[in-house]
Amino acid sequence: MSDSQSTDDLGFARVDLDRERRTGDPEVVYGAGKTPEQVVTLLTRLHAAHPGRAVLATRLDPAAQERVRADLPDAVLDPVAGTATLGEPPAPRGRVLVVSAGTSDAPVAAEAAVSVRVHGAAVERIGDVGVAGLHRVLAVRDRLDEADCLIVVAGMEGALPSVVGGLVGVPLIAVPTSVGYGASLGGLSALLGMLNSCAPGISVVNIDNGYGAGVAAARIARRTAR
Amino acid sequence: MSDSQSTDDLGFARVDLDRERRTGDPEVVYGAGKTPEQVVTLLTRLHAAHPGRAVLATRLDPAAQERVRADLPDAVLDPVAGTATLGEPPAPRGRVLVVSAGTSDAPVAAEAAVSVRVHGAAVERIGDVGVAGLHRVLAVRDRLDEADCLIVVAGMEGALPSVVGGLVGVPLIAVPTSVGYGASLGGLSALLGMLNSCAPGISVVNIDNGYGAGVAAARIARRTAR
Amino acid sequence: MSDSQSTDDLGFARVDLDRERRTGDPEVVYGAGKTPEQVVTLLTRLHAAHPGRAVLATRLDPAAQERVRADLPDAVLDPVAGTATLGEPPAPRGRVLVVSAGTSDAPVAAEAAVSVRVHGAAVERIGDVGVAGLHRVLAVRDRLDEADCLIVVAGMEGALPSVVGGLVGVPLIAVPTSVGYGASLGGLSALLGMLNSCAPGISVVNIDNGYGAGVAAARIARRTAR
Amino acid sequence: MSDSQSTDDLGFARVDLDRERRTGDPEVVYGAGKTPEQVVTLLTRLHAAHPGRAVLATRLDPAAQERVRADLPDAVLDPVAGTATLGEPPAPRGRVLVVSAGTSDAPVAAEAAVSVRVHGAAVERIGDVGVAGLHRVLAVRDRLDEADCLIVVAGMEGALPSVVGGLVGVPLIAVPTSVGYGASLGGLSALLGMLNSCAPGISVVNIDNGYGAGVAAARIARRTAR
Amino acid sequence: MSDSQSTDDLGFARVDLDRERRTGDPEVVYGAGKTPEQVVTLLTRLHAAHPGRAVLATRLDPAAQERVRADLPDAVLDPVAGTATLGEPPAPRGRVLVVSAGTSDAPVAAEAAVSVRVHGAAVERIGDVGVAGLHRVLAVRDRLDEADCLIVVAGMEGALPSVVGGLVGVPLIAVPTSVGYGASLGGLSALLGMLNSCAPGISVVNIDNGYGAGVAAARIARRTAR
Amino acid sequence: MSDSQSTDDLGFARVDLDRERRTGDPEVVYGAGKTPEQVVTLLTRLHAAHPGRAVLATRLDPAAQERVRADLPDAVLDPVAGTATLGEPPAPRGRVLVVSAGTSDAPVAAEAAVSVRVHGAAVERIGDVGVAGLHRVLAVRDRLDEADCLIVVAGMEGALPSVVGGLVGVPLIAVPTSVGYGASLGGLSALLGMLNSCAPGISVVNIDNGYGAGVAAARIARRTAR
Amino acid sequence: MSDSQSTDDLGFARVDLDRERRTGDPEVVYGAGKTPEQVVTLLTRLHAAHPGRAVLATRLDPAAQERVRADLPDAVLDPVAGTATLGEPPAPRGRVLVVSAGTSDAPVAAEAAVSVRVHGAAVERIGDVGVAGLHRVLAVRDRLDEADCLIVVAGMEGALPSVVGGLVGVPLIAVPTSVGYGASLGGLSALLGMLNSCAPGISVVNIDNGYGAGVAAARIARRTAR
Amino acid sequence: MSDSQSTDDLGFARVDLDRERRTGDPEVVYGAGKTPEQVVTLLTRLHAAHPGRAVLATRLDPAAQERVRADLPDAVLDPVAGTATLGEPPAPRGRVLVVSAGTSDAPVAAEAAVSVRVHGAAVERIGDVGVAGLHRVLAVRDRLDEADCLIVVAGMEGALPSVVGGLVGVPLIAVPTSVGYGASLGGLSALLGMLNSCAPGISVVNIDNGYGAGVAAARIARRTAR
Numbered sequence A, B, C, D, E, F, G, H: 001m002s003d004s005q006s007t008d009d010l011g012f013a014r015v016d017l018d019r020e021r022r023t024g025d026p027e028v029v030y031g032a033g034k035t036p037e038q039v040v041t042l043l044t045r046l047h048a049a050h051p052g053r054a055v056l057a058t059r060l061d062p063a064a065q066e067r068v069r070a071d072l073p074d075a076v077l078d079p080v081a082g083t084a085t086l087g088e089p090p091a092p093r094g095r096v097l098v099v100s101a102g103t104s105d106a107p108v109a110a111e112a113a114v115s116v117r118v119h120g121a122a123v124e125r126i127g128d129v130g131v132a133g134l135h136r137v138l139a140v141r142d143r144l145d146e147a148d149c150l151i152v153v154a155g156m157e158g159a160l161p162s163v164v165g166g167l168v169g170v171p172l173i174a175v176p177t178s179v180g181y182g183a184s185l186g187g188l189s190a191l192l193g194m195l196n197s198c199a200p201g202i203s204v205v206n207i208d209n210g211y212g213a214g215v216a217a218a219r220i221a222r223r224t225a226r
Helices: A019-023 A036-049 A062-071 A103-118 A131-138 A141-146 A160-167 A182-195 A210-221 B019-023 B036-049 B062-071 B103-118 B131-138 B141-146 B160-167 B182-195 B210-221 C019-023 C036-049 C062-071 C103-118 C131-138 C141-146 C160-167 C182-195 C210-221 D019-023 D036-049 D062-071 D103-118 D131-138 D141-146 D160-167 D182-195 D210-221 E019-023 E036-049 E062-071 E103-118 E131-138 E141-146 E160-167 E182-195 E210-221 F019-023 F036-049 F062-071 F103-118 F131-138 F141-146 F160-167 F182-195 F210-221 G019-023 G036-049 G062-071 G103-118 G131-138 G141-146 G160-167 G182-195 G210-221 H019-023 H036-049 H062-071 H103-118 H131-138 H141-146 H160-167 H182-195 H210-221
Strands: A007-009 A014-016 A055-058 A076-078 A083-086 A095-100 A122-126 A149-154 A172-176 A202-204 B007-009 B014-016 B055-058 B076-078 B083-086 B095-100 B122-126 B149-154 B172-176 B202-204 C007-009 C014-016 C055-058 C076-078 C083-086 C095-100 C122-126 C149-154 C172-176 C202-204 D007-009 D014-016 D055-058 D076-078 D083-086 D095-100 D122-126 D149-154 D172-176 D202-204 E007-009 E014-016 E055-058 E076-078 E083-086 E095-100 E122-126 E149-154 E172-176 E202-204 F007-009 F014-016 F055-058 F076-078 F083-086 F095-100 F122-126 F149-154 F172-176 F202-204 G007-009 G014-016 G055-058 G076-078 G083-086 G095-100 G122-126 G149-154 G172-176 G202-204 H007-009 H014-016 H055-058 H076-078 H083-086 H095-100 H122-126 H149-154 H172-176 H202-204
Touching (some): A036 A062, A055 A103, A062 A076, A095 A103, A095 A210, A131 B131, A131 C014, A141 A160, A149 A160, A149 A210, A160 A202, A182 E182, A210 D202, B007 G131, B014 G131, B019 C160, B036 B055, B055 B103, B062 B076, B095 B103, B095 B141, B103 B122, B103 B210, B131 D007, B131 D014, B149 B210, B160 B182, B182 B202, B182 D182, B202 C202, B202 C210, B210 C202, C014 C036, C055 C103, C062 C076, C095 C103, C095 C210, C103 C149, C131 C160, C131 F014, C131 G131, C131 G160, C149 C210, C160 C172, C160 C182, C160 C202, C172 C182, C172 C210, C182 C202, C182 F182, D036 D062, D055 D103, D062 D076, D103 D122, D131 D160, D131 E131, D131 E160, D131 H014, D141 D160, D149 D210, D160 D172, D160 D202, D160 E131, D172 D182, D182 E182, D182 H182, E007 F131, E014 E036, E014 F131, E036 E055, E083 E103, E095 E103, E095 E141, E103 E122, E103 E149, E103 E210, E131 E160, E141 E160, E160 E182, E160 H019, E172 E182, E172 E210, E202 H210, F014 F036, F036 F055, F036 F062, F055 F103, F083 F103, F095 F210, F103 F149, F103 F210, F141 F160, F149 F160, F160 F182, F160 H131, F172 F182, F182 H182, F210 G202, G007 H131, G036 G083, G062 G076, G083 G103, G095 G103, G095 G141, G103 G122, G103 G149, G103 G210, G141 G160, G149 G160, G160 G202, G172 G182, G172 G210, G182 G202, G182 H182, H036 H055, H036 H083, H055 H103, H062 H076, H083 H103, H095 H103, H095 H210, H103 H122, H103 H149, H103 H172, H131 H160, H149 H210, H160 H182
Parallel strands (some): A095 A122, A172 A202, B095 B122, B149 B172, B172 B202, C149 C172, D095 D149, E172 E202, F095 F122, F095 F149, G095 G149, G172 G202, H095 H122, H095 H149
Antiparallel strands (some): A055 A083, A076 A083, B007 B014, D007 D014, D076 D083, F007 F014, F076 F083, H076 H083
């Protein structure tokens, strides 16, 4: 494929049309800093290039969501996640469980869940199971064990991945969130906590990066044999 | 008490002889950066000023411990804690439980335990109950609940205080340790984790500060009504 | 108690109804990031679960306070602290003294005071006794000594806990605040100062965490023998 | 399993014998800060508890390696990785490829490779393919694509995972190393670079944590259907 | 030249009229924190002092751009770069190529390009060639090689300069941008990545400092022999 | 003087009326975070306690300045400095020269100048003499030498104090400002630069702390023998 | 004075012989990183250029001190300060008081004291008056008040300057030391504490920079009228 | 060129033999962390591949230098720089001037100078011209102006590039060094100072990275028209 075929120059952006061929997944619209018009244009263009496969836009503020709703009536919006999906997601292979610690972590968990589904795995969610109420974690131990990959979302001290990672041996992607104040340092404390986890086999993505965790988890889950 | 009575000028240091009157506890010898001779001199002088009450030296390296052993045969040394105690500890009031997460946290936990006892409370210890093996914490839940104050020692991500603090409502002093590497930042990650704990009622001392935790916990425990 | 009994699923949150049984204190509504409606719903639900005991909401912005005032006329609001209390606080056991350094530290000190009272201890306050006017601290030395636990609130360099901690031996929880500018780093300088205090027996909570200090202090004070 | 069955108290440590049942993998001896005797004792005890499955010790300094060689002649030592393995590794399921950027990253890459094998996957290595010589990465593109999971090890600016992650869609664990000087900040720059990667689906472990990456990658690879 | 000749005191600022004599380039108006009136006054004054040479204002917000458009109809505005140029740029000597990684880096790349041209070199741009789509970089390798100096602009992990610097030996100025979130730390991660680049011969300017990169690159390019 | 005489309790603040007796200077109103009403009340009260001596309020936003202008017509406002002065400043003893590097440093320099004058020394100012135009510094060398104390204000890299401190031996207080962007880290880079100055005898105050520099310089200057 | 007269090129260093003319004080030998031979050569050369005035070398390790003792028998060594002085100090004008908080701060306090005397002021010292024993500070209040300039040296939380600065209005230079551990961050916590002091008029030098404080204080004190 | 031709696999390293073709300069041996044997092997191999062009090894400790001296008698060692050169440097095109601030910066300046020469430009040096003695900088102004590229090396506050960059318009590479203590933070303060320079057109390399500055400067200088 030549460069002119693999890249679509829209003036304000050059879309990487070759990414699905290389990595199995099409490019995604990262909405932060883009105008509603640019989001709609990019979604439309990506959908045209990948008609048989859902394409995704993330980090959409209310104005961008409104414009997508108006211009792309087939798009599916998730206002908590701040995402729009256009087209049918692939038939799910494997299953990801998204576990989050507090109510304020919900937007990141939702972004992760949508991203998992668009990238080809099934997804379930369990919310509000922070370590300060351990019985809530222990009560779902079996569901943790049955997943093909776990995404564990937590802010503040970010201890939930250590606890979950000590209970089961399922691949686990930890997502620190910026929930907290003062010495939480905008999520750095949760990030550092997860990187230093005493439970082995945990890997970590950027603060609030539900999307990245979703892609990683879907890639793991959809390879799983049943 | 005049200043000349309340302070004992040894040339290299001015001992605060008035501290027990003000705060209930005599001054303590912080051994880091002091010569073995200075440690022995200070312990001797403090013991003379407080004959009916144990006095303490902390952060003693092997040379200082050796010199104390030679010059002060009545002193009690704890080589793991790096401490020396001279004189009888007060009759214990209240009980502190020191809980630590990993084997490498033992020196800090030991310094905390010695400090508790010297400052007038009874002390017990439970070691190696990191959150990656939650059953080890849950197995000791009743002992946690029966203490008058808890000291919880952990390095790496420092998640143990959050777990313990969600299980019981006993006053809890968390001690981060410098155990870890890389992004543990010499204990800062554990410190930040504990400060951001989602379990309420936890307070924190400096990295590796077993002594400070011991003083704080003993003051809490010895006030407790039975 | 089964998980379905111990947790109340409200959709946007799962309330930990079991916390009082485990720790002696009911769950608290942390208002930051919640809608006024969610605050009212959570307060109502917690009050129903703990009818004989005051429940607390913190970090309420003016809109949330207004809504609580309208919907829950029995709630007691503290606009400086940003808190709402619903129900009778327990009969006080022990007494906590909240000492603050500057006028700008008042909201944190007020949050601490409300939290102490809701968690079952009596509370008094002394404000504006910064170390730059030492006579103001020395003038209240006796009151410091008579408390069962001290909460010391300070921003900027956070030196007040060191001074107070050298005057008395009462258990002391230090609260750094984000008051300051430039090299105060949003409260980190005060936090670091308190963690490195040369006065023994001081423990520290997160920046601006009056609530956490209040819970810790109340737990200490209400155990005290008289 | 009772606590006394699931934990083996050696005095200096309490071994978690239950971990394999919970997570599929036995506990590992983290050698840093342990005496050669403790390493030998722990390896022996773990081997006895898991006779049919290799057990691992990491971060062994030369003295510990020497002692293992003398006392445990069946142990397999890897001096570059600083590891010892005792017992047969499980039959490999799935295949992990460890890719490293510079010659100084070799010890971390070796620790990762040994850990992968002990945790039940096959492993291959490609070294010295830093992004400053892109032809070396491009030349191995097919091998990258055929792996079930990638471990990408790099110090300095840590750019290699971004390049690899843009070429293939295989699950990818990035390992920052402490290789570098000055503004590398002991590996923090590489860590931050990897967390901010513009290539989606990358997750990250602690600086120099080859072991953690190995466990994570093996868990992913051994689930893969062929 | 006396101080009164070399400096023009405008009350709110003292313009350095001597700079062109010393360094070859006139002073530039840094618009951040200046009122639209001050920007117009300074541009006018600099233009009067350097009538045969374009003068530049950077970091102009929309209000300042509007005012310049109204008061100085001969000025050329670049709304993406946030710049205004007044007067003819020097005949170009040498050629600079500005390469940027993502669409959000466009403002910084544009500021760099305008600055290059005003400071006397020709300039071209290539956008949106992030390392996650390496084919886009490789496709322009020849153009990279033909430039007299490269400016490489990237946010997030800032890996593009390492890749470009490994492909060609052209002098290369790297510009980190504040594009990113969470652990990007406002551009510090990209800055650190570029400072630690494994490709030799790269030098770096401040975060978002397109102007500084433009001056440096123009000075290099215009010295080049053809 | 008893505590009730030395402190004036206004409810929202306790004014330190004893400060002038102890330190020679009355308390000052720090306006940040105070309502316009509180500023007026405090200024009025301080003026009543120190009728023969100017009292000062700093960090006044436009609303507070407007209120002071309306309620206290005798107050002198400096809108650049954000200050209000009420009463006659003391007869000046000694002379302070405030030197600033860039136009954006003017507010901090103005706050310093007002503070000097209120605290009893004469003051002069020189602005916009950054080190990138060294001739502007060298042209004022004699004026630097004649001052009794220098205040040197600079943002960005904060190099001006090093240059000035190498030219003259006058006591020098350096004030870093938050002027800059990116790696200026809100003034931390200037602060660090000044603390590491290779010119001896420089001391430093907090970022943007013109007031503190003014107090320090006035105390130095007014002791000077002529 | 031409450059060849004002600079003495020794091969490994170029001595600034003009500094006394410009600033009133000769250059000083900073011993860290210099060989004993270089220290002796530099001291000898500076003494020859300033025969009527003491010259100073700081940061001398034991080997350098030994060599100075052997080669320059007229030099006066201070082993606690790590300094050597050659020649007669100027007749003292004004008086500086050096106050330090803990025994471990003695070397920095000693370096400050020697530097004061060499730079032409008289000096006295008070040690070990940390804020945890406030009576020790209050007992010396009159001596604080009588000094022409104060140097206040403290490590850990660095609170002593705030307390002293609230007691008297004497010019005050604060010196943070690297004494402490864990969250003291090598003296950064003390530095930050001093920069954020709530007592006005305090200025600060680099961590452990007794020399810089001494120069600054001597310059202030020797200007004082009696 | 095939991968097997462009890369030389030595087991412990894969030498990039293709680098000169791509970038104009052969690969360099970075000696840190390599054994003396590896350094000799790599130098020998690179020399064989580039017989007509000098090859370079940097960061050689005394043992590695000794071994090079013994095994490669034709190599030229620079003990201050810690470098070894094997083969004839290219005929110089253009001229670089290396300017350093203090005597302790000499090793970094020497590494830069050697690297310039090996990479094909002529080089001169001026040492010990710190900004605290400005006359030393001003005395060499003409030499600064005549260079084709400047390398400016400084530790502590790193102010020298700002001063030099304000005097001339020559391309300028700034090198921060780790010289300093306390708040110099191992060179970070100098690095930050240089990145925030108020003089335009300065670009910066990593702390102590004389080599990188040398490569960058040589590439600039050798393009210069005469």
